Amino acid sequence: xxxLDRKFYExxxxxxxxxxxxxxxxxxxxxxxxxxxxxxxxxxCGREDSACHAHRGQTARNAVMFKAPGHAYVYFTYxxxxxxxxxxxxxxxxCAVLIRAIVPLDGIKEMEKRRKLxxxxxxxxxxxxxxxxxxxKSLNGWDVTSxxxxxxxxxxxxxxxSILASPRIGINYAKAEHRNALWRFSIKTGG
DNA sequence: AGCACGATCTGA
DNA sequence: CAGATCGTGCTA
Numbered sequence: 644x645x646x647l648d649r650k651f652y653e654x655x656x657x658x659x660x661x662x663x664x665x666x667x668x669x670x671x672x673x674x675x676x677x678x679x680x681x682x683x684x685x686x687x688c689g690r691e692d693s694a695c696h697a698h699r700g701q702t703a704r705n706a707v708m709f710k711a712p713g714h715a716y717v718y719f720t721y722x723x724x725x726x727x728x729x730x731x732x733x734x735x736x737x738c739a740v741l742i743r744a745i746v747p748l749d750g751i752k753e754m755e756k757r758r759k760l761x762x763x764x765x766x767x768x769x770x771x772x773x774x775x776x777x778x779x780k781s782l783n784g785w786d787v788t789s790x791x792x793x794x795x796x797x798x799x800x801x802x803x804x805s806i807l808a809s810p811r812i813g814i815n816y817a818k819a820e821h822r823n824a825l826w827r828f829s830i831k832t833g834g
Numbered sequence: 835a836g837c838a839c840g841a842t843c844t845g846a
Numbered sequence: 847c848a849g850a851t852c853g854t855g856c857t858a
Binding site: 694695721723726728769811812816 | 839
Binding site for chain 1: 850851852853854855856
């Protein structure tokens, strides 16, 4: 396998958010391998970004964002959902990329069992993909460069022209400059 | 110690 | 469009 290393994550968050598109997100649970191609991400750009969890400094919840790049930041929200992020930039600069959607590739039957949904609807949302891949708080702080349990691999080369940038979702509380920033990235389809 | 609300999803 | 449902962070 071709696991993305720490250097990959240790770069500008907006760059990493785009670079993760077309990559393969792999989750291994015992002998079972679940995987999908990342097709949608969002960048959360540190203290300056009023939509970022680290905006008001370090707390127990967001502590992982202050760790070295290449760690998974998994948190719980809305009383029932988990979100998966990858920590980016240099250690101490609390930035991360939210993984919002994947196209299932491996272990689809297993994912369907977990989700009770089929096809593209299986993992087309940040909480849905966490359910499909069995990701919960136990993976918060996991080193995704270690090559076990959860990691990302090279998979498909995505042309810059086929990347769509749009405003991030669910952050209406943020300052306008951050609310309107085109920091959500997805692969254009049907074109 | 109490409280308001959230980087969401589902089903009506 | 409301409800689910609870951890977190802010205020006192």
